[in-house]
Amino acid sequence: MPDISFATEPGSYRHWRLDAGGPVATLTLDVDQAATTAPGYELKKNSYDLGVYIELSDAVQRLRFSYPQVRAVIMTSELDRMFCAGANIGMLAQSEHAFKVNFCKFCNETLAAIEDASACGQVYIAALNGTAAGGGYELALACERILLADDGSSTVALPEVPLLGVLPGTGGLTRLTDKRRVRRDLADVFATTAEGVRGQRAVDWRLVDEIARPTDFRAAAQQLAERAMTQAPAQAGPAGGATGDAGIELTPLVCYPSDDSLRYEHVRVDLDRRAGTATITIAGPAAAPADLTALHDAAAAAWPLAAARELDDAISRLRFTEPELGTWLLKTTGDPAAVLATDDLLSERGDWLATQITALWKRTLRRLDASSRSLIALIEPGSCFAGTLLELALAADRQYMLDGVFGEGPGEPAVLALGAMNAGPLAAASGATRLAIRFGRAERELEAALAVTGKQLGAAEAVELGLVTAAPDDLDWDDEIRLVVSERAGFSPDALSGMEASLRFAGAESAATKIFGRLSAWQNWIFLRPNASGPAGALRRYGTGQRADFDRKRV
DSSP states (O other), X not given: OOXXXXXXXXXXXXXXXXXXXXXXXXXXXXXXXXXXXXXSOOOGGGOBOHHHHHHHHHHHHHHXXXXXXXXXXXXXXXXXXXXXXXXXXXXXXXXXXXXXXXXXXXXXHHHHHHHHHHHTTOEEEEEESEEEETHHHHHHHTSSEEEEEOSSSOEEEOOIIIIISSOOTXXXXXXXXXXXXXXXXXXXXXXXXXXXXEHHHHHHTTSOSEEEOGGGHHHHHHHHHHHHHHHSOTTTSTTTTOTTOOOOOOOOOXXXXXXXXXXXXXXXXXXXXXXTEEEEEEEOOSSOOSSHHHHHHHGGGXXXXXXXXXXXXXXXXXXXXXXXXXXXXXXXXXXXXXXXHHHHHHTOTTOHHHHHHHHHXXXXXXXXXXXXXXXXXXXXXXXXXXXXXXXXXXXXXXXXXXXXXXXXXXXXXXXXXXXXXXXXXXXXXXXXXXXXXXXXXXXXXXXXXXXXXXXXXOHHHHHHTTOSSBOOBHHHHHHHHHHHHHHHHHSOHHHHHXXXXXXXXXXXXXXXXXXXXXXXXXXXXXXXXXXXXXXTSHHXXXXXXXXXXXXXXXX
């Protein structure tokens, strides 16, 4: 598969226009029909493909870091009477299964980032000046408020079931019931009505918040944004404590891809196609910034921000371009104390930049959680699995820590350390910490682990506290890791994806875990079924004038 770049900036956007001059910003969707990520289709009616969402993801992140004064974002369309027709059907029909699933997952994560921004004080408003269908309406559902044009023709719709034989791929059904509290029977009617719902009925069914006639639409959108700003959480938001502070420029990410590696400043990915592995190594900071002023002065070059952006980019690249590398080996290098000192700085309350960097790490780790790869953490001498970087190990399916050093060489044995970041700021998608998920209801074990926060733990202590899976010595290390990798390569990738997702998202559910769980299970399965993707399936026959020929057996 060709390399996919997730790096972009507003001057290069082909599909979005970002205007951010005051407390209310506007994101306008105006899709360039010819600017597709692959040949074979056109992006008509503001439909989208991966390239449209790569730009949206960049804009959402850029608004948080470069425009901390923005308190509300109005998302609208340049087209007349058409907000967004959803994911491009031609693109989906011609795409391989793995691409479709990863595409939906990336879109889901971008919508989750929109919701996270709203929860932190930068509130998103969907100003639907035309029809929002399928993924277009799911984009609106991610916003906190929805305004629909009352023009007699504009509708909201989730037509995937009646028209395409699939589910809404970016969380629409869950957001209908769990977020907008749409009554279940009405949600059933809505999701099986291809033409959608318009006007006052859309308000009555809670599908939108307000409607406005075209002549009043812009003023209504502005008023809705102003009301949303007064209700937004001021303390935690990007603008909280940042009045008069300039944002920082997110400089272009630099990645050097080759046949067997990806190289960034702080992240290195080594690809072993024979073994089916990608080894992801994150280099820790040389030292923590002296204070918050130094953090701001370093801007996008500051280690915690740069490393998070690089890791996020590497995860996305690997998902799309290396589907056969089923095991990711997670490593770190550096000084654990420097990582903990950096975390302490980020934990200081009231600084908008520290808050946004922490939130980016949270989103990046959640992207790692949702990746359908086996994750194995290797804790070796010279590593720095502490605080934020310990979350990488806690996100892994297994953790192996070397007991001692390699051979008779110099150096200190491996250590790991818990910090303040492991107790809540980087919670998983369920809202629980990865430590809490690890120990389940064993509260004594959780309390014992948290009691040693800040202490550097050797292999024996880590095993005793339940923080690692095993601690082989140097004589057994290579054989043990080789066996784990080869065993993983011999299992069914489908069974592993299902098993790992089930175990990673143990415990209480949230709307986010429901969305990703149903994507991984139901949508994944439905995409493979001939009723959707077969020669006579609904996806294949959409737009041809031929009805889908369904296998009527329920399974």
